[in-house]
Each structure stands twice: as structure tokens, then as C-alpha cells.
Amino acid sequence: MELKVSDLTVARGGIPVLENVSFTVPAGQALVLRGANGIGKTTLLRTLAGLQPEQSGQIDCPEDESAYASHADGVKSQLTVEENLRFWADVYGNQVPDTIYEQFDLVDLRQRAAGTLSAGQKRRLGLSRLGVIGRKVLFLDEPTVSLDRFSVKLFADFLQHQHLNQGGIAVIATHIDLGLDAPEMDLEPFRAAPDAAGGSDEAFL
């Protein structure tokens, strides 16, 4: 299993943002995306996850094996922590692993309505979903927003031991160092040329 991206051009509102992006991530590895605000990390991740069409190029990803986690937590506030996890497990036809509560420091919060959680607790619950859906290829957009250092470490441990070491793949946009042994890709060289980004047409100036 691998994720292979070839000559990919991704766009926002029809305007190319990143051009000719190519990389391969083998099973068991992560790739960290780097780049300034607005360069197109979210656009690239959404395209890789199949949430928006590519402009050109190719994405070879194992079918029905990917999941995208955005800035938003996707937590249902009326449901308890346990009910949220059971809901996600049901959607994917899985069981909730007992160990998930320890892995994300949710043991004491199991019966709490998710709407009453702090931002960081909610984030941990949102991320714990990755441990119940059983998807092999994770596209993660700033997964550590709102997390304190302890929780960042918990999440990095989960990614390394429960996901990558089990043959999973992850592509992660993050401004902080997760401490993973993963190659980084700077997106700056792939910034779409100004012309391609719909620069002004001089004939009409």
C-alpha cells in the first residue's frame, strides 16, 4: 500500500493554488506539509481526500481507505463522549476499542455531554475518532490546534504506535513539531505561477 501523487495541480475557486505536486508516501510513513499561511495546505489535503476535484494530475490512494480531519472537530454536542465515539464507530461498521479513552485522555470524560468540553478536550475527542474509523490513510489539517503539550504528545504517540506502526499512512499539515520521524515537504516551490492564478489581463487595462 502507498499513496502516490503525480503532477497534481489543486485549485480554490477555480484558481490554481499549487502546481505539479508529486510525492509518494509508503505504508507506515507520514509526510509533513510545510508552508506559509494561505499557500494551499488545506486545499491540497481536501483534494487528496477526494472532497474537491483536482485540476490536473493523479492521486493514487487505496480506495475507501482515506479520512480527512479538518480544523473543525465534527463533535456532536448533545451526545456524550462515549456516544460520539459509538456513533462514529457505527457509521464505519466498527467497534469502539476500549483503549481509545486512555489513548486520548478521555477516561474521566466518558459520560460528559460533548458540548460541555473545553476546546482542547473537544479536540481530543475529535481526534480520537481517527482511532475508531479504521482508515489507513489519514489527511490531517492542523490536528493539534487547541492542544496543550501533553495532548500533543498523546496524539503523536497515537499516530506513531496505533496508526503508522500498523502500516498506516498520514499526510499532515502542521505548524508545530509533532516529534514524528517523518519527512517534511515545503510547498513553496509548488506555488502556482501568478499567471496561472488569474493575473490581470493587460489587453483590458
Ligand SMILES: Nc1ncnc2c1ncn2[C@@H]1O[C@H](COP(=O)(O)OP(=O)(O)OP(=O)(O)O)[C@@H](O)[C@H]1O
Ligand atoms: N472559497 C475560496 N475561494 C477562493 N479562494 C480561496 C477560498 N478559500 C481560500 N482561498 C484561497 O486559497 C488559498 C489557499 O488556501 P488554503 O486554505 O488551502 O491555505 P493553507 O495553506 O491551508 O493556509 P493556512 O496555513 O492559513 O491554514 C489562499 O490564498 C486562500 O485565500
